[in-house]
Structures are given as structure tokens and as C-alpha cells.
Amino acid sequence: MITMEEAEIRSNIIKAMGHPVRLMMIDVLKDGTRSFSEIFSLFTLDKSTVSKHLLVLKEAGIVTSQKTGADMIYRLEVPCVTDFFGCVTAVIENNVRRQQVCLCKR
Amino acid sequence: MITMEEAEIRSNIIKAMGHPVRLMMIDVLKDGTRSFSEIFSLFTLDKSTVSKHLLVLKEAGIVTSQKTGADMIYRLEVPCVTDFFGCVTAVIENNVRRQQVCLCKR
């Protein structure tokens, strides 16, 4: 079994992905780098809120940023995180299936 | 891009994995079913706390439970979630590598 320390390190990375806004950010960045203003324009959130979400992703090591001219460019550092979305979809589909079973039983 | 609704559904599942205790539970269950008392004995936590963590995993659809005799048996419903650990490890290793780069630069 994994140790508690190992589990804590892992959970920090997973926790960073566990917010709808940050998931959408990752989803957008999987197609290539994006500037702050591009990412900001996707949401109806304060710029400080967007900045802080990106900071969470950065601190987890999921994205990196680089100042380029006047813009801050964000990059998905570990694209494999998006592979996980397929499994999440499997969980969702399994949930739907089980719900249907429950409905049939009634 | 994924919708906000889709992102919220996905993030609920990911959030359920974003706690060290629940990660360890998933790690143990990947090798087969376990009873509540087996899982409980792995931690120095109140039984109510363990029960609530398992409830979070159940509500996300990651595990299921079944009463068997006097015991409650837990089962990992979607084993592919453990595939993700490999990617999390990649993130961790990348973080370590970048840290070394930073240290070299100084």
C-alpha cells in the first residue's frame, strides 16, 4: 500500500484538478499554450480569481507560465492529465447505467 | 471546449479522489474487495470519519458497498481510476526535475 506521505503528495495534484474552472483551463490548454487574457475571457470571473486558479495549477506542477511581451503565456506541463478524463467519463457512464438499473427495479 | 456543467460533473468525481485517506482507500481496493473493518484498521481515525470518506467515494460512483453477513464489503467500481496514478507520478517527477533545474541555475 502507498504511504500517507505519498498519498498526500498525490492528493495535492488531484485536488488541483478538482474544480470545474481549473478542469476547463486544463481542457483548453491541452490544445496548446494560451495567454492569460484568452483564458480570462472564457469565464465570467474576476481576473484575480482566474489568476489564483492558475496559480493553484502552477503550484501543483500541472501548468507553467512565461512572460512574453505584455502577455503571460500558460502551458500544460503534463498533458497526460487529460488522459484521465476518459476514465472520469467511464465513472459517469457507469453511474448512469446503475441509475437506470435502479429505475428498472422500481 | 467542455461545458461548465460537464466540468462540474467531472470535478465532483476528481474531488472525491482528492484526499490522502480516500486515495489510500482506492489503492487498497484496487487489489480486491475489502470489508469496512479491514479498511478502518489501516487508519488511526474515528470509525465515523472512515465511514464518511467511504460515503464520498460511493456517492461519486467510484466504489460500491454490499452488506454481507455482519460486514459491509466495499468494492472498487471503476478500476481505471488507478491508471491515473501513473500520470500523477509523472507530474511529481516533473516537479522534482524542474526543482533541480532551478537549483542548478542558482
Added chain:
DNA sequence: TGCCTTGTTGGTATTGTTACCAACAAGGCA
């Protein structure tokens, strides 16, 4: 230099999460 754009940081209120203890419910067994 002064101003504008672009992001980040600080402060704070609100909300969500987690852990404990206590009480309860369900079922096995003497």
C-alpha cells in the same frame, strides 16, 4: 515622465470540508 495595459497580491466574507464525539439502527447470537 506619465499613463495605460496586464496580472498578481492582500484583505475579507462566505461557503465547503474534515474530524471528533455521541447517539442511533440493524443484525447476529446466547
Added chain:
DNA sequence: TGCCTTGTTGGTAACAATACCAACAAGGCA
């Protein structure tokens, strides 16, 4: 039935996460 084991649920306190506004810092450009 009475008691014990096994887990769950309710209550609550402590802590973490999130969103906003305001203020700030850095750099480009007139």
C-alpha cells in the same frame, strides 16, 4: 429478549477553499 458487534447519522468546532474588491507591481508606449 437482551446484549454485542458493526456501521451510519447528527451535531459541532476547526480549518481550508473560493470569490470579490481594492491596491499594487511591471512593462510598453506616447
